[in-house]
Amino acid sequence: MFISAKGITKSFGNLEVLKDIDITIDKGNIVAIIGPSGSGKTTLLRCLNALEMPEKGTITFDDNFEIDFAQKPKKSVIKTLRLKSGMVFQSYNLFPHKTALQNVTEGPLYVQKKNRQVVNELARQLLDKVGLADKLNLYPHQLSGGQQQRVGIARALAIQPELMLFDEPTSALDPELVGEVLKVMKDLANEGWTMVIVTHELKFAEQVADKVLFMDNGVVVEEGPPEQVLKNPLEERTRQFIQRIMNP
Amino acid sequence: MAKMFLNSYLYSIAADMGGWELFQNSLWPMILGGIKNTIPLTFVSFVLGMFIALLTAVMRLSTTKLLTIPARMYVSAIRGTPLLVQLFIVFFGLGSIGITIDPFPSAVIAFSLNVGAYSSEIIRASIQSIPKGQWEAATTIGMSYSQTLIRIIIPQATRVSIPPLSNTFISLVKDTSLASLILVTELFRKAQEIAARTYDFMLLYIEAAMLYWVICFILSIVQDKIEHRLERYVAR
Numbered sequence: 001m002f003i004s005a006k007g008i009t010k011s012f013g014n015l016e017v018l019k020d021i022d023i024t025i026d027k028g029n030i031v032a033i034i035g036p037s038g039s040g041k042t043t044l045l046r047c048l049n050a051l052e053m054p055e056k057g058t059i060t061f062d063d064n065f066e067i068d069f070a071q072k073p074k075k076s077v078i079k080t081l082r083l084k085s086g087m088v089f090q091s092y093n094l095f096p097h098k099t100a101l102q103n104v105t106e107g108p109l110y111v112q113k114k115n116r117q118v119v120n121e122l123a124r125q126l127l128d129k130v131g132l133a134d135k136l137n138l139y140p141h142q143l144s145g146g147q148q149q150r151v152g153i154a155r156a157l158a159i160q161p162e163l164m165l166f167d168e169p170t171s172a173l174d175p176e177l178v179g180e181v182l183k184v185m186k187d188l189a190n191e192g193w194t195m196v197i198v199t200h201e202l203k204f205a206e207q208v209a210d211k212v213l214f215m216d217n218g219v220v221v222e223e224g225p226p227e228q229v230l231k232n233p234l235e236e237r238t239r240q241f242i243q244r245i246m247n248p
Numbered sequence: 249m250a251k252m253f254l255n256s257y258l259y260s261i262a263a264d265m266g267g268w269e270l271f272q273n274s275l276w277p278m279i280l281g282g283i284k285n286t287i288p289l290t291f292v293s294f295v296l297g298m299f300i301a302l303l304t305a306v307m308r309l310s311t312t313k314l315l316t317i318p319a320r321m322y323v324s325a326i327r328g329t330p331l332l333v334q335l336f337i338v339f340f341g342l343g344s345i346g347i348t349i350d351p352f353p354s355a356v357i358a359f360s361l362n363v364g365a366y367s368s369e370i371i372r373a374s375i376q377s378i379p380k381g382q383w384e385a386a387t388t389i390g391m392s393y394s395q396t397l398i399r400i401i402i403p404q405a406t407r408v409s410i411p412p413l414s415n416t417f418i419s420l421v422k423d424t425s426l427a428s429l430i431l432v433t434e435l436f437r438k439a440q441e442i443a444a445r446t447y448d449f450m451l452l453y454i455e456a457a458m459l460y461w462v463i464c465f466i467l468s469i470v471q472d473k474i475e476h477r478l479e480r481y482v483a484r
């Protein structure tokens with residue numbers, strides 16, 4: 001077992017969005033989280049790097065890191081957790097006043113304080129990996145949605161995390177641009193990255209995921225290999241959801 | 249009373265006969281007053297005011313009451329009182345209780361406190377106008393609050409705040425004429441001094457108005473240039 005989150009509980013006001021959730025992620029595995037909107041899947045993902053602070057729960061990485069949200073964690077512990085995971089957002093959230101290259105170098109240069117030459121070289125490699133070697137000096141507004149999201153992936157990779165988190169990375173894209181982002185994600189999967197992906201792309205989940213979680217109303221209703229959850233779900237609620245997505 | 253009015257009217261007509269000459273002769277002293285006092289007063293007050301404004305804005309955006317309450321009170325007090333009264337408190341008020349400050353520094357104190365309060369609201373609003381996703385993206389690459397503010401948020405907020413801050417700056421140029429009332433010999437005081445001798449109020453005050461207009465016109469060109477420069481990363 002590589003990463004485990006136990007007893008994650010989160011409320012917004014009186015609304016309990018996550019109810020005592022446990023998940024484990026093995027090294028090199030890809031976990032897809034699916035579910036209707038409002039099910040808590042994005043909140044769960046955001047709790048994994050403390051973008052949302054759970055009221056309760058612990059997250060452990062191997063045996064060398066643990067964060068317990070019941071006691072208010074120290075800032076340094078939160079920062080350590082955040083640097084362990086890279087986050088890719090639905091709306092990219094690139095820094096509009098920085099070029100593609102600067103977006104990628106920002107973290108390693110100013111947070112991790114690495115050598116500028118080393119960082120520039122790393123950023124070039126990463127942008128090359130996502131197919132944007134010729135767009136280094138363009139600003140986000142000069143890039144298409146798909147290109148922006150690929151810069152977003154490179155930026156997340158640049159802090160050299162152990163875990164990659166994707167929050168509906170293709171939901172804001174025009175249909176013809178979805179493929180190029182999914183391809184980059186497939187490449188990462190093949191390289192052995194550990195990834196958690198919140199997605200509506202069931203076909204993609206089926207192709208790359210080792211494990212699929214179906215969430216509804218703040219609980220994990222069903223989890224298992226994609227053949228089970230996506231093809232022959234054990235739970236009635238899962239079945240209804242999959243049918244509604246497959247035959248809208 | 250009527251006689252006095254008539255007298256001054258006649259005087260001004262008499263002065264009008266040499267109007268062009270007077271215009272030429274008074275132009276340089278007034279420009280000099282502008283260069284020596286109006287412009288330095290404006291720039292120094294504005295720069296200090298920006299520091300105060302940024303500090304106040306950040307204080308108001310914090311979650312600790314210890315910071316937000318003093319910031320709110322400061323802004324409320326400055327916005328709720330006339331600039332002229334603030335100027336008089338600093339110069340005559342403090343002077344009367346033994347804290348004597350020269351006219352120019354008095355004016356700098358009053359104007360920078362005033363500009364600081366108004367601009368803090370502009371800066372606060374422009375910081376808040378930056379989407380939450382920018383904070384989140386910076387957070388996920390490990391940035392601290394202050395790093396995010398300095399490297400990610402403020403550069404974007406600057407672009408948003410340039411038009412309203414330019415407005416404040418241009419207002420300040422004109423407001424410095426109030427410093428004439430605490431004996432700063434800036435552009436308008438020069439006009440008053442010459443007018444007091446020649447009685448040609450119309451000519452001299454219109455001349456002063458034209459000079460302010462020229463300064464503000466140049467500044468609005470500079471504003472356009474800055475806005476244009478900062479827009480290079482925005483889709484049009």
